[in-house]
Amino acid sequence: MGDLVLSGLLNLKGMLALKADGGKVKVDAFEVLVEAQKGAGPSHGQGVPVILPPPPASPIDTGVDVWIFKSFNATVTAGGKNIVTQGMCAQGNPGTATWPGMVQAGMMNPTVTVNNIPINVVGDMATILANGAPVVFSRSGQ
Numbered sequence: 001m002g003d004l005v006l007s008g009l010l011n012l013k014g015m016l017a018l019k020a021d022g023g024k025v026k027v028d029a030f031e032v033l034v035e036a037q038k039g040a041g042p043s044h045g046q047g048v049p050v051i052l053p054p055p056p057a058s059p060i061d062t063g064v065d066v067w068i069f070k071s072f073n074a075t076v077t078a079g080g081k082n083i084v085t086q087g088m089c090a091q092g093n094p095g096t097a098t099w100p101g102m103v104q105a106g107m108m109n110p111t112v113t114v115n116n117i118p119i120n121v122v123g124d125m126a127t128i129l130a131n132g133a134p135v136v137f138s139r140s141g142q
Contacts, residue, residue: 006032006119010112016076018083024142025078027109030121031140034081038069038090039097047091047128047135050099063093066126066135068103076114079142085117089126091135101128101135 003023018025025032033044043065051059068089074082086105090097103126106118113119126135 006112008111011116012076012112012114014075017080018076018078020079024140025083027112027119027121030108030123031142032078033068033084033103033120033122033124033137034078034141035069035071035074035084035087036067036081036141038067039092039095040067042139042141044068044089044139044141045135045137047101048131048133050091050128050130050133052130061092061096061098063091063097065094065097066091066101066128066137067097068120068126068137068141071103073114073117081141083114084120085114086120089128089135091128099128099130101126 004020046064049062070088071082071084073085087103089101092098106120108123
């Protein structure tokens with residue numbers, strides 16, 4: 001049982017289903033990020049609390065967990081889940097994840113792409129739109 005490791009200059013195209021033999025899909029040493037259900041299951045990372053509305057009112061959702069729920073180029077899958085190549089995320093408490101965010105272009109992986117867009121991996125970032133705060137993804141979702 002092992003990981004499926006992609007490396008070098010590689011551009012994946014079309015509908016493609018990748019499957020690691022009991023392991024995870026990786027680019028070099030980094031796990032590939034995959035979509036999750038918004039506000040459900042383990043999160044991809046954590047941000048800083050969004051304090052809206054401002055005091056003295058109580059905030060709507062102070063949760064810090066972040067889930068990637070939509071990839072902009074969902075043609076390649078890893079273990080049946082869409083691989084993230086930029087996209088949308090949400091921050092908040094489980095079950096609600098109120099605050100939207102944008103997954104930034106992959107910086108940790110410049111060489112393995114899907115339709116010429118770098119695949120996002122653990123260590124890549126997003127920006128939560130409500131407060132402009134960065135989020136670093138620490139879990140792949142695989």
